[in-house]
Amino acid sequence: MISRFELPVPLYLDTIGTVLAAVLGGTLPGVLVGFATNFIISFSQPSSLYYGVINVLIAVAASHLSERNKLKKPSGLIALAISLTLISGILGAVIPWYMDGLALDSESLSGEINKTGFFEPFVSYMISNTATNFLDKTLTVIIALLLYRIIPVKFSRKFKFTGWQQTPTTGEEVINKDKSENRAVSMRIKMLIVLMIALSTVAAAGTYISVRVYYKSMINQHIALAQGTAKLASKAVDGDMIEEFVTCNGDSEDYRRTHKLLEDILYSSPEITYLYVYRMELDGFHVVFDVETDDTPADEIGTILPYDSGFGPYMSELLAGEPVEPIITDDEYGHLLTVAEPVFDSAGVCQCYAIADVDVKMLMKDKHSFLTEMISVFTSILIIICAFVIWLTDYHIIFPLRSITMQIDKISRSGDDQDSLDNDVRKIRKLKIHTGDEIEQLYQSLCTMTLNQSEQMRSIRRLSDSTLKMQDGLIITMADMVENRDSDTGDHIQKTAAYVRIIVEGLKEKGYYAEKITPKFMSDVVRSAPLHDVGKINIPDGVLNKPGKLTPEEYEIMKTHTIAGKKIMEHAIETVEGDSYLKEARNMAAYHHERWDGKGYPEGLHGEVIPLSARIMAVADVFDALTSPRVYKPAYPLDKALSIIAEGNGTQFDPRCIEAFMDSLEEVKKVLRKYDQG
Structure with missing residues (x-):
């Protein structure tokens, strides 16, 4: 606090130190400086102690606006100057009026205001005091902020009265977390309410007894x-x-x-x-x-x-x-x-x-004067205690708990990403919370739990990957058993699976069937693709490997591989509990010969009534059949095969599946080259 000095105008600039301390260090340093200066001056001027509440409230207002970055804008500076003016003007009038029983000087500004007849003496005195404080507090704000700007950052940081009980790697995020959360009353507010009620009750009782x-x-x-x-x-x-x-x-x-x-x-x-x-x-x-x-x-x-x-x-x-x-x-x-x-x-x-x-x-x-003095001093002490308790609870309870909950939330959102889970577990261990109480015990338990959870998830993922590989191996083995009976295999199951992946990824990229094409659906379709012809295991060799064109009777027998495939997969689904990927395998085995216009088999389904996986497989299966040699025909050139596929757009095939396929021809050509079908 800068000592008062006499000027031709009523300027004291006695709260510059308080404002500067509040802007540099926050609420607690500000209120301590504000009250301490008045307390020290009270040894020579006893009445100064009772005006300490003004400095304390000025510190609260300055730190409140500073912590919200309001002082970087002109509107924030104006708001601070007005706030300080009102605090100094109103309380600076109330305290001496009720403590000393001031009388209006008829020649003063307050006397002139009172002469108008619009205001009572006290209101006139308060208006006068507020008006004369405006210039003083405006200059105070300007000088304090100029000093703040010229103080080196390294030096100004020493004013921050922090007390992190954990590594503040995300300090600002932890402090601001509560602003974005929808809760009725935060822990800080609850504790502050309890503290205010307790201290106010004690202060009121003490004041009442003291006054009596x-x-x-x-x-x-x-x-x-x-x-x-x-x-x-x-x-x-x-x-x-x-x-x-x-x-x-x-x-x-x-x-x-x-x-x-x-x-x-x-x-x-x-x-x-x-x-x-x-x-x-x-x-x-x-x-x-x-x-x-x-x-x-x-x-x-x-x-x-x-x-x-x-x-x-x-x-x-x-x-x-x-x-x-x-x-x-x-x-x-x-x-x-x-x-x-x-x-x-x-x-x-x-x-x-x-x-x-x-x-x-x-x-x-x-x-009444004694009561005013008691209320003023008690209010100052109450604000200081509240500021200290807020600081203590923030850094010893609230911020550590927020840090923990932020990391736990991130861990809960890690999902199936083991790398993200491991990274989040490392972050929670880096907090190094050391409050020395139950919160630290909770933190240590959570560190142990999350580490164990990460290792458990790693073990489960390894087991799951092993199981998936085994399942995929069984699928390929089963599909090979079926395809090996067919003299026209030509890596049919590998190529159709590749084409299915290309089409489903194209649909995903274009945003088609977004509600259907989930990561699980995409995985199930690609993994199940090799089983689309599993029903051919029931077709006689004479029909399956006939070198020439099938007779109508033989064609009807060939068509039954869709029904047989459906039955085989349904039996497998009944054996395997849960939401099995085999459901899409059943759909592809049963309906990959259905047509968009409803003229396909075995049930004559049309449009989107046909399962999406079967519509995707229809394009992949036909394209592979066109570009692969068969006992009854040679392989068509790529342009010819694409022309036939395009002709089926909207009649035989789902237009969106055709669009996704045609827009991914570079990927399709890579598959053809891989299997030497170019």
Whole structure:
């Protein structure tokens, strides 16, 4: 905090240090600097302690805008200047008004505002204070941010009051994670609510008790003061001369001398409001002495005043000349604490009472001032404690937990990617959380669990890969057994599987049948492709390997390989539980000779009623049949085969499958060259 210095205009620039600390280090350093400076100054200027709440709130506002990167824009600077102005202007008016009971200076800005008649004195004072603070706080913001800009980064980082309990490799991500999550109340807010309720309850109870004790102490002190004043006044009045004073109507040297003594007693005690001497009669107070004050003229000797209602319970003692306890009254003379001391004559008879009054409103004003001081100090301490607890919980609980949950979420999204899973497991182990409590124990357990999970997934994946290889080997073996009966094999199962892969990947790339073509579907189709002709195992050799054209009867027998293939695969599916890839093998075996226009076999399905895997296989199977030699025909040239395929677009084949196939001719040619069919 920069010390105040006098200027021709009301500029103090006394919060530059607080703003700079808040921008450099955050909320906790800012509030500590803000309160500490006022605390240190309070040794020479005690009232400065009660203004610490202003600096603390200024630090909170500055750090709040800085942490959200608002101060990089002109709008953020304006918002900060306005925030500081309102905090300083409003609280800077409330605290002294209720603590010191300020009065408006008619020549001041607040006095001029009040003269307009639109605002009460307090509102006028607050508006005036806010207006005069605007320039001061605007310059404060500018100077503080200029200092922030010129401070080297290495030096400014030392102001960051952090306390990472783990490796902050993703510090900003951890801090900002809560902003994007949809939750009713975060852990930080819950803890802050509990803390605020607890501290506020304690502060309220402490303030209430302190104010009551303070007020009671003030009452007792003023009672003692009034009793001392009344006793002193009673000693100054000669009880033997009361009748003489009344008879001469105060026109005697002794009366005037006594009256002067009473005046000196009253004026020497600023806390005493009124001092007078009354005789108590049935018809009321009979004035013997009354000392005039600035706001109340003295009653003449002999004046009879009616009894106040507050004296009612004590009238019997007063009329009997007995001592009475202090009396509190509230009447036309004000809210007063009254102490009456009997004045005795030489015979020991009470002739009158010397009475001292203390203005209770003044005590209430002191009570309100004390309450304002307590609230101001408690608010400052409350904000500092909250800032410290937020810092402590952030770096010891919330940030470690967020770091853990972020890595666990990534692990849960790793899916089947072993490399991603291993990488995420390494990341969670790199956090190195060392809070030294249950959170660290949780972290260590999670590290062990995730490592074991990774190794288990690796073992499962190896077993799964081994099982898949075994299944694929069995499929190829089964397909070879069928194809070896056919003299026209020519690597038919390998080539059709390759063409199926090309078509299904083309459909995927184009976005066709997106809801159907999943990674599992693509894998199932490619793996099942070799089984599309498994039903030929039931076809007689004479029909299967006939060198010439089949007769209608033989063709009907050949067509039954689709039905046989369907039955074989359904039997296999019944044997294997779960969502087996053999379901697509069944579809291809049963329906790869169906046509788009519904003129195929065995069931005459049409369009998208035909399973997609069978429509894909139809293109692959026919293309391979055209480009491969058979016992009844030679292999067609590529152009001729493509021309025939194109002619079947929309009649024999699914147009989208043809499009995917034709757009991938380079891949198709590679397959042909691989198997020496170019």
